[in-house]
Amino acid sequence: MNTNTSAYEQIENYLSGRLSAxxxxxxxLAMDSxxxxxxxxxxxxxxDDSLRIYSSRTKLKNRMDVFHAEMEAVEMPATFKVDRYxxxxxxxxxxxxxxxxxxxALITVLSTVLTINHLRSxxxxxxTYYRQLKRExxxxxxxxxxxxxxxxxxRVAPEMRSARYSAxxxxxxxxxxxxxxxxxxxxxxxxxxxSVQDSIYRxxxxxxxxxxxxxxxxxxxxxxxFTPLRRLPFALSTKEADLAEPVYTLGYPxxxxxxxxxxxxxxxxxxxxxxAYRISIPVNPGNSGGPLLDESGNLIGVISGKNTAAEGxxxxxxxxxxxxxxxxxxxxxxxxxVMLPRKNYVRELNRRDQIKKLQGVVFNVRVYxxxx
Amino acid sequence: xxxxxxxxxxxxxxxxQRGDQQALGSLYKMYFPMVIHFITQNSGTEQEAKxxxxxxxxxxxxxxxxxxxxxxxxxxxxxxxxxxxxxxKKLAQKSRxxxxxxxxxxxIPFTRDDxxxxxxxxxxxxxxxxxxxxxxxxxxxLEDFFIHDFTMQQITDKMGxxxxxxxxxxxxxxxxxxxxxxxxxxxxx
Numbered sequence: 001m002n003t004n005t006s007a008y009e010q011i012e013n014y015l016s017g018r019l020s021a022x023x024x025x026x027x028x029l030a031m032d033s034x035x036x037x038x039x040x041x042x043x044x045x046x047x048d049d050s051l052r053i054y055s056s057r058t059k060l061k062n063r064m065d066v067f068h069a070e071m072e073a074v075e076m077p078a079t080f081k082v083d084r085y086x087x088x089x090x091x092x093x094x095x096x097x098x099x100x101x102x103x104x105a106l107i108t109v110l111s112t113v114l115t116i117n118h119l120r121s122x123x124x125x126x127x128t129y130y131r132q133l134k135r136e137x138x139x140x141x142x143x144x145x146x147x148x149x150x151x152x153x154x155r156v157a158p159e160m161r162s163a164r165y166s167a168x169x170x171x172x173x174x175x176x177x178x179x180x181x182x183x184x185x186x187x188x189x190x191x192x193x194x195s196v197q198d199s200i201y202r203x204x205x206x207x208x209x210x211x212x213x214x215x216x217x218x219x220x221x222x223x224x225x226f227t228p229l230r231r232l233p234f235a236l237s238t239k240e241a242d243l244a245e246p247v248y249t250l251g252y253p254x255x256x257x258x259x260x261x262x263x264x265x266x267x268x269x270x271x272x273x274x275x276a277y278r279i280s281i282p283v284n285p286g287n288s289g290g291p292l293l294d295e296s297g298n299l300i301g302v303i304s305g306k307n308t309a310a311e312g313x314x315x316x317x318x319x320x321x322x323x324x325x326x327x328x329x330x331x332x333x334x335x336x337x338v339m340l341p342r343k344n345y346v347r348e349l350n351r352r353d354q355i356k357k358l359q360g361v362v363f364n365v366r367v368y369x370x371x372x
Numbered sequence: 373x374x375x376x377x378x379x380x381x382x383x384x385x386x387x388x389q390r391g392d393q394q395a396l397g398s399l400y401k402m403y404f405p406m407v408i409h410f411i412t413q414n415s416g417t418e419q420e421a422k423x424x425x426x427x428x429x430x431x432x433x434x435x436x437x438x439x440x441x442x443x444x445x446x447x448x449x450x451x452x453x454x455x456x457x458x459x460x461k462k463l464a465q466k467s468r469x470x471x472x473x474x475x476x477x478x479x480i481p482f483t484r485d486d487x488x489x490x491x492x493x494x495x496x497x498x499x500x501x502x503x504x505x506x507x508x509x510x511x512x513x514l515e516d517f518f519i520h521d522f523t524m525q526q527i528t529d530k531m532g533x534x535x536x537x538x539x540x541x542x543x544x545x546x547x548x549x550x551x552x553x554x555x556x557x558x559x560x561x
Contacts, residue, residue: 050495055518
């Protein structure tokens, strides 16, 4: 052990250069003669080297750990740091994918919305320029009943069911069939017709047939007190009217019968609709369902709407489509046959007399509907 | 914190060469974000990034300690290139390499004298293994002496030896044991 220690010390001293010149020469000579000693020296040298490398690297690493801790402490509390790095990595990695996905979603949503809007706009033409001419009277009535109930504040006024819409209709068959527009009775609970002309009466009517395509509806008077008429004064004419032909209509834009006249301005209705005429008659909400009559008192159409974007432009469904609708109804489904008026009894009369005859078969159609 | 103490890379490097701790610290903090980005983008973790980065800094530091030290590119490029090479090696070891490295910086193909560097790495790794296997109290004594630069007197006091000679004797025994382990590990011999 003692010899080993001294040998080790000698090697160490030799390697660290602490031997004097003479000692070193002696040691090197000993190495030359003793292979084991030389081997031992080189091993020791390698060990020293390795120790030096190990020590310097470990020292450096320890210092770097300190720097690292400093850096993290400055950047953010350690608990959050991990999240931030991984989040950043996550973003970097998936941002392109997510961007693509998001834009696909966006395009899909937008195109769906646009397509739906486009289709809806095709359907709802009245929301743009085409205006159906039923008159909404709800607000007026309700306001009135409110005023009454507040005036008589001591008792609660019974909730009056008031008409929701008002429009026009006319008789097409002497046994009590009435024609009006489909949009008037579209979601009606109950429909009544009123007349204040020859005599004041009010009949309950039933919707027999609806024709949304032509915007027509066939109603029938249900009331037992109704006595069928002998005949209708006008005739149904399916002949295509000529341009500039003078026409007139009767209707209930308000609570009273109103006469308006004008002429046929086009064979085509709104947006090229061949089933309707374009007419230049001033019409108002409530005129819907009114008869369109030519000079000799032939029924040539049914007022249905007007163009809100153009002045004095109204539309009327051609009588041909009214006739077609009635012909297409299965006779079995009707309570009584529809007898279309074939003979015109007002042909020879002037317009004032025509109207006197006609006003008895034009009614105010009142539509009731529950709910708001 | 971010005092601009070094205006050029040359100044920074010569300060590091002199052993300036502040210079080393600011260098360390400067390029870590770049490396963590590179590693985490190439299927590495934050811890792996730290290890690789510290290895690269060691390479740079040891390079500054060489006699004819000269850097032919920017420090950033140097560090990036070293990290890139080290990470490729690591990926190959883990066989996790997915075929393509996503690069974020320009880099230089590495032409360091590899045999010498590998010798050094081998010595370091073997020594680390040997130290780990050494066991207490030898490990503490040797680490205190070689790494923490304790004097024999300090070690005597710390470990509770009766005198310095006892401590020296213990250190000698420990060294002999380390030597034995070291050479049993070194180069697989």
